[in-house]
Amino acid sequence: MDLITPGFGLVFWTAITFLCLLFILRKFAWKPILGAVEDREEGIKKALASAENARKEMENLHADNERILNEARAEREALLKEAREIKSKMIADAKDEAQAQASKIIEQAQAAIESEKKAAMTELKNHVATLSLDIAEKVVREELSNKDKQIQLVESMLGEAILN
Amino acid sequence: MTLNTFKSAILSVLFLATSFSGFANENSDPQEDKEFNAKDMIMHHVKDAHEFHIITLNEGKEDQKDISIPLPIILWTDNGLVTFMSSEFHHDDTGHTIVEKDGMKFVKSHEKIYQLNADAHAVEFDSEHHPTNAVAPLDFSITRNVFMMWVSIVVLLLIFIGAARRYKKSEDNVPTGIAGFIEPLVVFVRDEIAKPMIGEKKYRRYMPYLLTVFFFIWINNIFGLIPILNGANLSGNIAFTMTLALFTFIITTFSGNKNYWKHIFWMPGVPVPMKIFLMPIELIGIFTKPISLMIRLFANITAGHIIILALMSLIFIFKTVAVAPVSVAFSLFIGIIEIVVTAIQAYIFTVLSALYFGMATEEEHH
Numbered sequence: 001m002d003l004i005t006p007g008f009g010l011v012f013w014t015a016i017t018f019l020c021l022l023f024i025l026r027k028f029a030w031k032p033i034l035g036a037v038e039d040r041e042e043g044i045k046k047a048l049a050s051a052e053n054a055r056k057e058m059e060n061l062h063a064d065n066e067r068i069l070n071e072a073r074a075e076r077e078a079l080l081k082e083a084r085e086i087k088s089k090m091i092a093d094a095k096d097e098a099q100a101q102a103s104k105i106i107e108q109a110q111a112a113i114e115s116e117k118k119a120a121m122t123e124l125k126n127h128v129a130t131l132s133l134d135i136a137e138k139v140v141r142e143e144l145s146n147k148d149k150q151i152q153l154v155e156s157m158l159g160e161a162i163l164n
Numbered sequence: 165m166t167l168n169t170f171k172s173a174i175l176s177v178l179f180l181a182t183s184f185s186g187f188a189n190e191n192s193d194p195q196e197d198k199e200f201n202a203k204d205m206i207m208h209h210v211k212d213a214h215e216f217h218i219i220t221l222n223e224g225k226e227d228q229k230d231i232s233i234p235l236p237i238i239l240w241t242d243n244g245l246v247t248f249m250s251s252e253f254h255h256d257d258t259g260h261t262i263v264e265k266d267g268m269k270f271v272k273s274h275e276k277i278y279q280l281n282a283d284a285h286a287v288e289f290d291s292e293h294h295p296t297n298a299v300a301p302l303d304f305s306i307t308r309n310v311f312m313m314w315v316s317i318v319v320l321l322l323i324f325i326g327a328a329r330r331y332k333k334s335e336d337n338v339p340t341g342i343a344g345f346i347e348p349l350v351v352f353v354r355d356e357i358a359k360p361m362i363g364e365k366k367y368r369r370y371m372p373y374l375l376t377v378f379f380f381i382w383i384n385n386i387f388g389l390i391p392i393l394n395g396a397n398l399s400g401n402i403a404f405t406m407t408l409a410l411f412t413f414i415i416t417t418f419s420g421n422k423n424y425w426k427h428i429f430w431m432p433g434v435p436v437p438m439k440i441f442l443m444p445i446e447l448i449g450i451f452t453k454p455i456s457l458m459i460r461l462f463a464n465i466t467a468g469h470i471i472i473l474a475l476m477s478l479i480f481i482f483k484t485v486a487v488a489p490v491s492v493a494f495s496l497f498i499g500i501i502e503i504v505v506t507a508i509q510a511y512i513f514t515v516l517s518a519l520y521f522g523m524a525t526e527e528e529h530h
Contacts, residue, residue, distance in 0.1 A: 003402070006402045010212060013306070014404050033324070033347070036339075
């Protein structure tokens with residue numbers, strides 16, 4: 001029975017001792033120890049956060065670099081494309097121009113040839129006409145220089161002419 | 165090689181133990197050989213005492229000599245405070261040696277101090293074990309348990325203030341020396357006990373109490389296991405566990421918020437008849453919680469001591485050395501379990517205290 005009846009003296013001393021222990025340890029042990037542990041944890045947390053920040057910044061920087069590089073690449077690409085386009089356009093333009101010029105020249109040449117031909121033809125015709133007249137005059141003159149022949153001609157013409 | 169040395173060391177210790185017990189048996193004279201009473205021996209070891217008894221030489225002979233450390237006896241009598249050393253009783257625990265102080269006569273019987281009536285010469289008891297010719301004054305003596313408690317306090321202060329100093333010395337709060345050993349335990353109490361049980365927001369207030377109670381119980385559990393200290397069974401004493409449970413009860417009751425009392429007197433979320441039915445149950449629950457704390461620690465530690473002592477008593481009950489190896493092996497086994505139990509019981513007491521604080525401070529949630 002003694003075993004389970006608490007003795008008053010021990011209760012008294014335990015209470016006093018425990019309270020003293022609690023207050024002394026709270027002030028001189030738990031506060032410094034917990035404070036130090038928390039400080040350190042805070043420090044670790046901060047260090048980790050700043051490391052994370054640095055990493056993010058690095059990432060950002062990297063991304064920026066990448067972006068700038070990409071932009072530059074795209075710009076170069078665009079420039080090159082543009083240049084290529086300009087080049088092909090210039091070539092095409094030049095081609096067209098040349099073609100137009102050429103066809104114009106050809107046309108002009110054809111026109112000139114045509115007019116030259118016509119002129120030549122007219123001249124040829126005139127020449128042939130004059131020549132024919134000359135020849136005819138000469139022939140007629142030759143023919144009519146001799147009386148016999150004149151009569152002969154008249155006769156032949158008459159002969160040809162059938163009197164109705 | 166080392167295994168062999170280890171083996172021979174164990175064997176020699178076992179042999180030493182058996183030969184000692186044999187020696188103890190043979191030493192006492194047959195005619196004066198009292199019947200060995202295991203219950204008395206165990207109770208003597210498990211209960212508190214007014215002196216630090218170490219050994220009795222030449223037991224039962226003319227020149228019997230008790231070696232013990234005397235402890236101060238402090239009594240509050242009707243005539244005021246009386247103090248004297250326990251050695252004045254001359255190791256008498258039967259209520260025959262009378263110590264006279266300030267005209268009052270004191271005797272010690274079964275580790276209880278009685279103030280004899282003026283005409284009495286020895287304390288006498290009635291059938292219900294109430295003294296018929298004496299009164300029991302309030303006993304504030306520095307008993308074996310109080311003494312060991314103070315030893316444990318000194319050790320605790322040395323350890324923890326020493327550890328706290330280590331942090332002050334180091335610039336960057338790096339735990340060195342004893343602090344490196346202490347810190348995981350402190351962090352364990354904080355992260356595994358206080359934070360989950362009480363909650364991130366409120367645990368800080370209860371940390372000093374939880375830490376103190378954890379280490380106080382643990383170290384006294386360990387001290388109770390050291391045989392040379394004569395097993396001062398402080399944490400297995402119901403007065404000690406009652407006091408600590410009382411502290412938990414007081415803190416729980418005073419930190420109870422509106423929500424806590426509402427759950428006790430008018431349980432929300434249940435119909436009104438149920439509310440009325442639950443009220444007395446919850447009201448009893450307020451008290452059963454600390455009582456369970458008190459009994460759990462007391463019973464666990466005391467039971468461990470009783471088992472070890474009972475196993476050792478087997479040697480003397482059977483009066484043969486042959487039982488000794490079995491006894492020693494079993495007590496060693498129980499002793500190892502007890503070492504684990506020291507920490508487990510300290511942990512359980514702290515966890516449940518924290519749980520009660522957490523219940524008392526829990527905010528309303530829907």
